[in-house]
Amino acid sequence: MNVLSRVNPFFFLVLLIFSPSSIRGQEPFFQEEFDTYLSLTYAPTWKIASIPQKQPELFPEATSTDGCTAGYNRAWLSWFIIDPIFYGNFRPPNVTLGDLSEHDVRQVYSYEIRAAQFGWEPESRYLNVLNLVYDPTRRGPYNYDAHDQPLYAAGVAHDGQLMAPESRWAGIMVGVSALELFVKRDVRYIEFWLMDPFINNQECGGTLYLNFGNISEDIIPDSLPFNESALPASGNQNDITWSSWGCVPTPTNGQNVFDNLWDRDYPQMQDVGFDGLADASEVIFFDEYLQKLAQLHGDTSQAYLQATADPSSDNYHYFRGDDYDWSLYYANILRKYEQYNGMEENSFTPPTVFPTHATRYPDNEDINFDGESNREENYFQYKIPLHPDQMTAGKNFIKEVRFAQMFLPNQTQGKVKWYQFRIPLNEYQNS
Numbered sequence: 001m002n003v004l005s006r007v008n009p010f011f012f013l014v015l016l017i018f019s020p021s022s023i024r025g026q027e028p029f030f031q032e033e034f035d036t037y038l039s040l041t042y043a044p045t046w047k048i049a050s051i052p053q054k055q056p057e058l059f060p061e062a063t064s065t066d067g068c069t070a071g072y073n074r075a076w077l078s079w080f081i082i083d084p085i086f087y088g089n090f091r092p093p094n095v096t097l098g099d100l101s102e103h104d105v106r107q108v109y110s111y112e113i114r115a116a117q118f119g120w121e122p123e124s125r126y127l128n129v130l131n132l133v134y135d136p137t138r139r140g141p142y143n144y145d146a147h148d149q150p151l152y153a154a155g156v157a158h159d160g161q162l163m164a165p166e167s168r169w170a171g172i173m174v175g176v177s178a179l180e181l182f183v184k185r186d187v188r189y190i191e192f193w194l195m196d197p198f199i200n201n202q203e204c205g206g207t208l209y210l211n212f213g214n215i216s217e218d219i220i221p222d223s224l225p226f227n228e229s230a231l232p233a234s235g236n237q238n239d240i241t242w243s244s245w246g247c248v249p250t251p252t253n254g255q256n257v258f259d260n261l262w263d264r265d266y267p268q269m270q271d272v273g274f275d276g277l278a279d280a281s282e283v284i285f286f287d288e289y290l291q292k293l294a295q296l297h298g299d300t301s302q303a304y305l306q307a308t309a310d311p312s313s314d315n316y317h318y319f320r321g322d323d324y325d326w327s328l329y330y331a332n333i334l335r336k337y338e339q340y341n342g343m344e345e346n347s348f349t350p351p352t353v354f355p356t357h358a359t360r361y362p363d364n365e366d367i368n369f370d371g372e373s374n375r376e377e378n379y380f381q382y383k384i385p386l387h388p389d390q391m392t393a394g395k396n397f398i399k400e401v402r403f404a405q406m407f408l409p410n411q412t413q414g415k416v417k418w419y420q421f422r423i424p425l426n427e428y429q430n431s
Contacts, residue, residue, distance in 0.1 A: 213379025
């Protein structure tokens with residue numbers, strides 16, 4: 001296969017989304033000849049994607065070497081598996097049975113996509129579903145777009161929303177072993193099930209891209225490798241260097257563990273995200289960006305206030321907490337996970353409460369854990385249009401459309417469509 005001749009032992013699969021939607025997918029995997037698979041639904045293995053290079057027609061900003069322009073079109077994307085606590089007796093007080101009956105957050109029965117099982121009987125086995133929620137009007141991490149730049153980005157509105165959302169993108173990536181998958185298992189397909197993304201909105205639409213091959217690990221495109229644990233816990237300025245994007249440790253090959261993470265007598269210097277800066281330092285470092293927003297919209301505008309609270313838009317928040325459990329706004333489960341993929345303080349849990357961290361490990365630009373930060377780009381691309389009038393079997397890699405019926409927690413009957421995508425690896429559109 002041509003794919004084998006173009007990849008190194010490790011590579012990434014990247015999802016890039018260009019439409020406003022909330023989508024749910026089950027079992028995205030590489031299909032083998034004998035129907036065994038490797039599942040990629042485990043949300044923590046996915047990381048924020050680097051900015052794709054060498055595609056100026058899709059990412060013209062990526063060609064810019066002017067400051068942080070390359071990140072100007074990154075929008076907001078969250079990805080997660082909903083915690084079982086929401087479906088039990090200890091769910092938060094602001095989550096009702098009606099909320100749990102919405103298709104975009106409810107539990108998914110295994111019979112919904114299993115062959116020859118269309119009955120209405122209750123079933124105890126549920127599927128782990130990878131949820132992707134994309135908002136192209138919301139500023140994504142490390143996006144410092146403030147004003148209209150015709151060649152690259154459209155700027156932000158007074159309320160902080162990104163202008164021209166159709167021009168924005170977001171993505172995630174994961175490391176996969178090519179040697180094991182291709183040589184030993186004769187992998188030929190990428191296959192996944194997608195819940196109907198147009199249940200609540202028949203007017204939206206966009207494009208899903210799968211990039212399969214060598215993808216740059218340079219999430220902050222400064223050509224410098226980054227590891228949170230290599231940042232000096234003492235704040236020693238001799239152990240850091242600076243780029244347009246923030247603070248970078250020198251040397252960069254830190255251990256896979258933090259120093260003083262749980263000792264709050266020390267200022268937090270490590271668990272701060274890929275810019276190497278905590279919020280207070282971000283306000284100082286990105287002062288020019290904040291002043292542009294103030295000049296354009298005023299220092300009382302939502303655009304300015306939101307950016308000042310978190311200039312790099314990389315803060316973490318656990319999906320529970322008093323501010324979330326008693327809020328009408330956060331009664332929506334999808335909103336509870338809005339900041340769950342944030343990188344600043346995503347590894348800290350106060351010793352007096354139950355665990356609220358997303359990971360114990362430092363965020364770094366070594367996605368495949370080979371000890372290096374690869375910046376090579378050499379991949380195959382698969383383009384999947386997602387529009388209501390094109391979601392039929394036989395089009396755009398859709399193999400099957402399945403109608404499922406189920407009883408919902410609010411004692412009503414529900415129905416939904418599932419789409420099975422099967423993408424032959426040798427049918428790429430671009431490379």
